[in-house]
Amino acid sequence: MSDSAPAEAARVLVRNASKWYGNVVAVNDISFDLAPGVTGLLGPNGAGKTTLLRLVAGFLQPSSGTVEVNGQTSWRNPSIYRDVGIVPEREELYPFLTGREFVRLNAVLHELPFVDVATEQAIEAVDLIDRQDEKIGTYSKGMRQRIKVAGALVHDPTVLLLDEPFNGMDPAQRLKMIDLLRDDASRGRVIVFSTHILEELHYLAEEVLVVVSGRLAASGNFREIRRLMTDRPHTFTVTTTDNRRLASALIREPSVSGVQLDDGHMVIRAADRGAFATALPRVAKEHGVGLREVIPADESLESVFNYLVEA
Amino acid sequence: MSLRVELSLASLTWRLLLGRRRWIALILCNGLPALLAWLFVLEQADVSAREALNFAGGLLASVVLTVLLPLASLIFGAMALGQEIEDGTLAYSLSKPTARWRLVVTKVIVALGATLATVLPGIWLVGWIILGDAAHPLIRGFSVGVTVAALLYCAGFLALSLFTRRALIIGLLYVIGWEGSLSRLFAGTRTLSVREYATSLSEAVAGSDLAGPFTSPLEPWTAIWMSVALLGVATALAIGRLRGLELVEEI
Structure with missing residues (x-):
């Protein structure tokens, strides 16, 4: 070599x-x-x-x-x-x-x-x-x-x-x-x-x-x-200063298909990743909620693989 | 062209063929005709030179030419590449820029060497024990015939191993069915028998008056030309097949 x-x-x-x-x-x-x-x-x-x-x-x-x-x-x-x-x-x-x-x-x-x-x-x-x-x-x-x-x-x-x-x-x-x-x-x-x-x-x-x-x-x-798999909802784990308040506001957003409150954070399923990315900070600001952490939960290789195999 | 590639391949193949204590079989194969020769000498103390010659010739023809030689050639010829195909290690030889004809020629030569190591010392021991001379003209003639036959068998069985994974079984059927019986039953089939080529060449080298059991109706030149043709066809088939060999995994 x-x-x-x-x-x-x-x-x-x-x-x-x-x-x-x-x-x-x-x-x-x-x-x-x-x-x-x-x-x-x-x-x-x-x-x-x-x-x-x-x-x-x-x-x-x-x-x-x-x-x-x-x-x-x-x-x-x-x-x-x-x-x-x-x-x-x-x-x-x-x-x-x-x-x-x-x-x-x-x-x-x-x-x-x-x-x-x-x-x-x-x-x-x-x-x-x-x-x-x-x-x-x-x-x-x-x-x-x-x-x-x-x-x-x-x-x-x-x-x-x-x-x-x-x-x-x-x-x-x-x-x-x-x-x-x-x-x-x-x-x-x-x-x-x-x-x-x-x-x-x-x-x-x-x-x-x-x-x-x-x-x-x-x-x-x-x-x-x-990201290109638009027919699948994207999942995000979001931690805020007031999870319950933001969840009730986000559920009305067309880009959000589901919100689940969990222990200390919420899990959001976004039907449109791009629209959700702009909607989240806007809605949080409108309701006076501070965003602490936003983590894409399903961009791991495993979730990508599972989606593709199941498709 | 350097021979380093060929020597390395030859060393690898030799160790593949004679590893796992196969050398014990090699000793046994050489020992069998020698043991029979020794028993003959013990039993028949006062025999004429002609009787000794006839016994030596008969022993070599029946034990070595008919049984040991084709079996040893079959095992070494079919395994020279077949074993690596079977266990998947051929991928290491094929994933190299080496021309495929160099692989085939090297493997045939090593299979030939292993076969000769299995039968030639036994032949010479028979000559030494019965005739008192390992280089007796009968032994020289038989050695030439056996060498040619071993080369043809090894090339043929190596080619066969590239076409089927059941080369040992098919080869055994060929040895027993064709060389052992059919080719001896009909005069017309003798031109297609390796055993006949070996017999004809042995007779030609030893001389008709010495040959005894080594008599063949086949002319030596016919045997030579047929041997060259068979060797050419077998080698060409093996090279062509190796060039297009697919290494298929079970799916």
């Missing part, structure tokens, strides 16, 4: 890609365009995340549509792997190799000029120097994940694809891996990782691709996605 940023901006372009097996549609007409940064591929188990990653990785032929990595078709094109690092979901590795031998093997197969230096840097990046000479068969699940990441990073790829990379890692390892991936993304890499665990995504990626039943349910910044 080198510290220099890639010369050209990395890019992953998927256009109307579908993948089906007989009558089973695994990925259905998905399009997206990814620039450098971290993108989370989110969806429930069996949604098509792995199939989508495999299409991007060139491991599967699209039934229709196109998949390009850095301007090159990924299917039947081994030359893309000079720019792509892949961390498969499956846990199986070569148990008879040491961690160092595995990463070195990856470096050799990439025909790197300085195999030993690249190997050491990659192992150091995943914090496995102390255990590098132990057989992979003795590694814990989290260590296997980390050595897989080292193998994928050893040739300094501009695109990194990770399928459920945090499986088996303890919290400290996760945080280290998140830091590593964030750092990589800041240096111009396209990083795509799949997960069905919202918390992982929350810490690492602002950009999301939400896949549900093989379809792209949403893509982009997850807070923006929530």
